[in-house]
Amino acid sequence: MGLPEIVLAALASLCFNATCVDHYSDTISRSRYQVLKDDLQHENFIITTLKNGPLSGYIVENGTLIGTGVAFDIVKILQKEYKFSYTLVKPDDDMFEPSDGKNGGVKEMLINQKVHIAAAFLPIQYNDVVEYSRGLDTAQWVVLMKRPKESATGSGLLAPFTATVWTLIIISLLAVGPILYIVVFLRAKICKDDDDIVFSLPACMWFVYGALLKQGSTLNPRTDSSRILFSTWWIFITILTAFYTANLTAFLTLSKFTLPISEPRDIVKKQYKWVTNKGNGIVEEINESREYSSGDGKSLYEQIGNPKIETAVEEEVILSDFVTRRNLMYIREKTVLETLMYEDYKRKIQANVSEKDRCTYVITDFPVCTFPRAFAFAPGFKYKPLFDFTIQHLSESGITAFKQREFLPDTTICPLNLGNKERRLRNADLIMTYMIVGGGLIISTVIFIIELILYYFNLNNRCCGKAEFNNRERTDPLFKRKNENNNIITFGNAFKPAKDFVTPPPSYHMLFGPPPGKKGTDYTKKTINGRDYWVINDKNGNTSLIPQRAPSALLFQFTN
Incomplete structure (x- = not known):
């Protein structure tokens, strides 16, 4: 006896939930329940479903449609409890409602009584035309994207x-x-x-x-x-x-790795394109929210827009073609996307892909939208109270949630932060350093060329008699220039235009030579307490120490 059967057997003798009164719901009596249960044993329902990854789908074996996924695990539990039979048929257009608004889809099949039950995890949206069972769960639609190489916070x-x-x-x-x-x-x-x-x-x-x-x-x-x-x-x-x-x-x-989007509205704000499978419930919700949007930016349509592509291809093709190659985002139910990521991870392990390259994709930690989901019944479905009673207890006891994650690991699949123990610097981390160095070299080269042009221009003017260079003092021009009120001016000449500002020259006349002194002065270099000094002995016998400063200190000093 499996876990679902054990729970159902316990519920047959004990109702432990506060929503259940006297073993049955308030809307169904014991006698009515027994009559419906007896009638249900002779029913043959027509059921349809939708392909939705591990949640629901169908395969063909020997010309017969066989239902797959969690939805049909629930159908089998119901069938074992109430002894009914069913026939599975393909859905029209393989979607609940055509996105172009035309007739067709599972919704039209239910309205026209072509099928009795739609066994799939369907968002509860059309209560006015079809009937829904008790909620199976509340699902989250999230975004799957190609894992960025760099964090959105920059590098x-x-x-x-x-x-x-x-x-x-x-x-x-x-x-x-x-x-x-x-x-x-x-x-x-x-x-x-x-x-x-x-x-x-x-x-x-x-x-x-x-x-x-x-x-x-x-x-x-x-x-x-x-x-x-x-x-x-x-x-x-x-x-x-x-x-x-x-x-x-x-x-x-x-640093914590972050994604380029932190909330649903970033998808439209940053103009990201996304894809989803054809007939997904989120498309129907977007179409409905677009009709009732008030322009305040809170509707689902205003936050994420319409999908760029709705495709009917397999999920693996969506991952490899649209997400990996075209760099599109993929919006779908969280359980489905986690299953896809897990299967992709296992394939990479079998292919001996290195560990750091196995997590190709990442899922956002926030939901784009959240919808309750349930089975759908044809209008006036007679046995809805019976099915609601069992489905409610399957959900409340955690069996539905357990079946959805039955084959998934308990740990997070390819989390946002992979938990690397060490962080090595890459070229991307130092790119700004390269840009600063390159920019400085380019600017200095341009200024050097301008200086050469001005020098030769002034040289030509001097040759033609337009400038007087003969009387200019040319000896040691770098250190002979005086700081004549270029940087400091008193109040008396504050209102006069200052002379051309000169960037501070070195504080020494020679970088590594002895300091200037009077004739007859003796210089000796010594290291005292780990520092270099000039020991100066003048002709009077006096000794003084002058520290030999580091070249970096020469950059921003003034010489008067």
């Missing part, structure tokens, strides 16, 4: 922050420099203190950029307002870089 250097955060950071970088300059300038103008220092706009912009890269600065604000502004920016940058570093580390090691 590489941009992943820790969203696009909105990056936009605000760029805006702040462009805005803080002028704000610093304006505040310092207004304070100097209003207070009219000759000792106030007004930093030039390029110097303020360079400070903002240097703070982002954790570089030093020679700007020394003297007023409290400017000091608070400068320190506020430093604190902001410190917090920002700390969050970025922490999020980047977490993303590269512990």
Whole structure:
């Protein structure tokens, strides 16, 4: 005796559910129940079904149609309980209702009394024209798609922050420099203190950029307002870089894989195309919701739209052709899609496919829609109370749900996060680094070409007498240029146009040579406590130490 038979035998003597009163439903008495049960033993029903994966279907053996799937497991339980017989016939158009609105399909067969029962998991939609049994279950329609190679949160250097955060950071970088300059300038103008220092706009912009890269600065604000502004920016940058570093580390090691859609409305919003099998219940629900949609974006039609393709091919063809090759989404019942994924996974194991390549597909963790499902009866079906009584207990006892997942594993099939123990960096994670390096090289090359053009243009002007180059000092031009109020201007010349701003040159006259000194000075390089120093002995016998700084510290220093 199997599990369904044990449950039915127990129900024959005990009703343990609160919805069942005195062993039978309130709508059926003992005598009426017995009369219907006796009459049912002599009935031969005409049953039709729909092909719906492991839920329902039919095959032909020796010229006879044989029902398959969970639906006919339930039919066999009913047949064993009530001793009726049945004949299975093919459905018209192999769908419940034609999508073009024409007559036909299982719905038309029920209305015209061509069949008595539609043994399939059908969404309860047409109570006005056909009768439905008690609910078999409440099914979820989900999305199956080809597993993305990268998470929807992005990869590489941009992943820790969203696009909105990056936009605000760029805006702040462009805005803080002028704000610093304006505040310092207004304070100097209003207070009219000759000792106030007004930093030039390029110097303020360079400070903002240097703070982002954790570089030093020679700007020394003297007023409290400017000091608070400068320190506020430093604190902001410190917090920002700390969050970025922490999020980047977490993303590269512990990030959760996410799909490009997080809710049904993303399908229409991001213009994804999807496919489903011909005659699927979700298409009928979409057509019905389109007629009653109010334009608020809450109807099923407004959220996911119409399917791009409705096909009658086998599920394996849909996976290989439409999902894998054309990259379409596949919307169908969750149980059916899980069975398809499990069968595909087992085929890959038999083909000795590597473990990391076995989970080709992934299912969304949210339902697109949820419908109650049941058998459908012809209008006025006499034995509906009997069938409802048994179907209700099969559902409430968990047998229907058990039969749907009888051949599926208890664990999640190809989950969204595969649980890899290690996360190795790939080229995709470093693509932004390559783009930054490449972009910097391209920009520097363009600027170098422009400098060459300007140099030769000025050289031609000098040869023609249009420019005076003979009196220009050419000796050591890189380090002879003075910082004559280019970066710092006092209030007295604050209203005069500043000279051309020059990016800060190195702080030494020579990168690795000894520091400049008077004639007769003795220089010796020594390592003291792990740091390199120049030991200077002057002619008076005095000794001083000058630290030899790292080359990176030369980038943002000023030489006066």
